[in-house]
Amino acid sequence: MISANQTSATIADSINEPEASPFVPLPYKIVNKHHDTQDIATITIEPVDKAIPPYKSGQFNMLTVYRVGEIAISISSPPTSGKRIVHTIRDVGAVSHALFNLEIGDVIGVRGAFGTDWQTDEPGDADYLVVAGGIGLAPLRGAVVELAEKVAARHNVNLLIGAREPAQMIYETDMKRLEQMGVKVYKTVDMADSGWKGSVGLVTELIEKAVFDPKNTKALICGPEVMIRFTARKLIEFGIAAESILVSLERNMQCGVGLCGHCQLGPYLICRDGPVFPWAPPVKDLLSQKER
Amino acid sequence: MSDIKAILSKVPLFKQLPDEAVTLLSECAEEVSFEAETQILTEGAMASTFYVVKSGEVSLQVQQPQSIPLVIQTINGNSLLGLSWISPPYQWSFDAIALDKVEAVEFHAACVREKLQAHPEYGFLIMQSILGVFLERLQATRTRMLDIYGVTKEVIPGD
Ligand SMILES: Cc1cc2nc3c(=O)[nH]c(=O)nc-3n(C[C@H](O)[C@H](O)[C@H](O)COP(=O)(O)OP(=O)(O)OC[C@H]3O[C@@H](n4cnc5c(N)ncnc54)[C@H](O)[C@@H]3O)c2cc1C
Ligand code: FES
Numbered sequence: 001m002i003s004a005n006q007t008s009a010t011i012a013d014s015i016n017e018p019e020a021s022p023f024v025p026l027p028y029k030i031v032n033k034h035h036d037t038q039d040i041a042t043i044t045i046e047p048v049d050k051a052i053p054p055y056k057s058g059q060f061n062m063l064t065v066y067r068v069g070e071i072a073i074s075i076s077s078p079p080t081s082g083k084r085i086v087h088t089i090r091d092v093g094a095v096s097h098a099l100f101n102l103e104i105g106d107v108i109g110v111r112g113a114f115g116t117d118w119q120t121d122e123p124g125d126a127d128y129l130v131v132a133g134g135i136g137l138a139p140l141r142g143a144v145v146e147l148a149e150k151v152a153a154r155h156n157v158n159l160l161i162g163a164r165e166p167a168q169m170i171y172e173t174d175m176k177r178l179e180q181m182g183v184k185v186y187k188t189v190d191m192a193d194s195g196w197k198g199s200v201g202l203v204t205e206l207i208e209k210a211v212f213d214p215k216n217t218k219a220l221i222c223g224p225e226v227m228i229r230f231t232a233r234k235l236i237e238f239g240i241a242a243e244s245i246l247v248s249l250e251r252n253m254q255c256g257v258g259l260c261g262h263c264q265l266g267p268y269l270i271c272r273d274g275p276v277f278p279w280a281p282p283v284k285d286l287l288s289q290k291e292r
Numbered sequence: 293m294s295d296i297k298a299i300l301s302k303v304p305l306f307k308q309l310p311d312e313a314v315t316l317l318s319e320c321a322e323e324v325s326f327e328a329e330t331q332i333l334t335e336g337a338m339a340s341t342f343y344v345v346k347s348g349e350v351s352l353q354v355q356q357p358q359s360i361p362l363v364i365q366t367i368n369g370n371s372l373l374g375l376s377w378i379s380p381p382y383q384w385s386f387d388a389i390a391l392d393k394v395e396a397v398e399f400h401a402a403c404v405r406e407k408l409q410a411h412p413e414y415g416f417l418i419m420q421s422i423l424g425v426f427l428e429r430l431q432a433t434r435t436r437m438l439d440i441y442g443v444t445k446e447v448i449p450g451d
Contacts, residue, residue, distance in 0.1 A: 134441035164441040190436040192363045194353055197391065199366040202432045208369055224440040 022257050025064045025109025026050050031084070033104050036170040040135060041100050042076070042088045048107060051083045055113030057120050057142035058248060058276045062256045063087065064109030065098040072253040072271070073099075074139035075113060078146050079121065085110070088138035088170065114256045116276040118143040118220050118246060120150070127156040127212040129240070131231050133203055133223020134163055137170055139248050139275070140222050144178060152182030158210035161187045162203030162227065166196045186210060203227060204234040214239030221279075222248040225287055232279045245279035249287075296321050299397060303344050304370055305421055313414035320403035326390040333374060333388035340382070340401050342374030348394030352386045365429070366391065372425045377401035 032044035052061070055075055064070040077086035091100035102108065120143040128147050132140050147157045159178065163169050166189055175185050186206040188199035199206060203223070217240050221231050228247050236242055251263040251270045258272030266286045268274060277283045297318035300306050306314055324343075326332055332343070332350060349368045353361040364386055367373050373396070376384050382401070408415035 162441075164439065168441065188366075190439070190441070193359070194351065194361045194363055194389075196363065199349065199368070200351070200363040201365050202435055205368075205432065208371075226435065226438065226440045230435065 022111060022114075023255075025062070025070070025111050026052060027107050028085070028110045030102055030104050030106050030108070033102075036088065036172075037168050039091045039100070040088060040168075040170055041091075042086060042170075043099075043102070044077075044084055044086050045108065045110065046084045047110075052085075052110055052112050055079055055085075056117035057146055058117035058139060059113040059115050060139070060256075060275060061085070061087070061110050061112030062114070062253070063095075063099060064111075065095055065102070066107075066109065068098040069095040070109070070111075070254075071095040071099070072114075072250075072256060074248075074275075076138045076141040078142040078149075080146075080149075086141070088135065088141070090135045111256060114271055116274055118248075118276055120146040120220075123147060123151050124218070125155065125216075126151075126244075127158075127217040129158050129160065129207070129210055129212055129217055129219040129235065131160045131203060131207075131219065131221045131223070131235075132162070133227040133231075134168065135170070136221075136223030136227070136248075137161060140220060141171060141174070143220060144183065148178050148181035148183050156211045156213075157183045158212060159183050159185045160203055160206040160210060161185070162189070162206075162223070163187070164190050166192055166198070184211065202230070204231055207231075207234055207238055217244060219245045220248075221245065225249070229287055232284070242279050242284070246276050247279050247283070248275045249277060249283075250275065294318055296323065296397065299323070299346070300344070303346075303397075305344065305372060305425065309417055309421060310414070312411075313417050316407045316411060316414055317399065317404065317418065320400045320407060321397050324396050324398040326394040326396070328390055328392045330390045330394075331387060332390060332394070333384045333386065335384055335387050337384050338382055339374060339377040339384050342372065342377050342399050342401055342404075343396040344399075345369060345371050345373050346395040346397065348396075349391040350394055351389045351391050353389060354386055361387065365432075372422065375422075375426065377405075378422070 027048040028045040029048050030043050031046050034042045060072050060074045062070050063073050073087045076088050089096050089099045091097045130140055130144055144159055151157050179185055186209050188201050188206055192200050219235050219240055221228050232245050249270055253271050254260045254262040256271045258269045263270040266282055300314050300318055347369055349366050350373055351366050352364040355361050
């Protein structure tokens, strides 16, 4: 759509400009990079020329490292952050390793934004429990910032984070800012020495500490699937309705747009129908079954 | 209703118990508090008490030679602190340190054991509640051992 305050030059540009193809990566330059842990880095990118369309928290992009390959990576910035996009990458294999090792000034390809979202653009009047395990905090970061801005002044916004050990906690500098904005942050690790002043135990054990009204609480969960299952069950024990729980799932992806079938989970294609799903059958049941 | 009984009947762990069972427990219990950094339990010492933590957080630790202690688990609101009082040799396996100010209900273990034996009909129900804590901790420990935050190895059929 053309708005009234566009100049004739920009109108001409937008008429000539084809719709961004979901198959063609747009070049983006790395403008900031930060090492969160030994194997996790966060990059900020901005378009060299054209930008991908606006996105919502919970969606993902397909990132290309030229001459190496392309992988799905969640968007970790809130939709309000303009054309700059934040991605957090864990070095696990060929493409993520190449991404992890890029430097400020390097250019990557970006396709997106794809998939379903956390629905935090219209968060409603409710308490929130955001539960993240390990790198699972990356797909939730944008949503937590949105909830801090839109909800924390009126309702409880709890962020429960689990990690293997203190050195594996990501976004440490964000946490102070989120707490100042009214988000209650609780952390736990699987193992620590007595130098660690947070909790030690499963992330589900933090639910007892959080402040929320189970009858009016929405929960967002992302992390390893074992952790998602245990957390969703525990939240239901605490009285949260299954339909108020959203979870984000991962599968290997190739096209990202529902064509290749690589990301199939039962009747769903995760790139198109997910990655964010309500905790309801059949997703809930599929997560408890061995995949064939 | 005594103060202590009123407190116990609100603890989720004892919520399912009949009134008589809570009365038995309350006869062996009193309210206590610990300042931050107080050592509540000591590895190897007699397990003559146990606690329900009402508020604050307690760290279960194990000492290691020439290094700072490792934390096994932290225990917070409404949880049971101390399980070794249940069976011989009634000795603590870990140290327990208050991380902040802790408000708790302290139980005298010998008194509780006597009541459970004298009233097996309630003793069974009380032990069933406590067994629930054992189960939950066992499952949590097993899950932590899985290293679920590690990199998943893709299983390729035929490999
Ligand atoms: C919707 C979606 C969002 C994602 N968001 C992020 C994100 O924000 N940050 C991020 O770092 N990753 C994210 N991932 C995972 C990322 O896509 C994979 O880590 C990546 O595809 C691995 O490719 P590779 O070439 O580096 O490694 P490969 O060579 O493909 O794999 C190397 C090893 O890592 C294992 N592995 C692959 N994927 C994962 C995984 N997700 N978790 C644990 N182990 C894995 C493989 O089984 C294999 O053993 C997301 C995935 C999806 C589907
Ligand atoms: S990645 Fe191709 S269908 Fe989902």
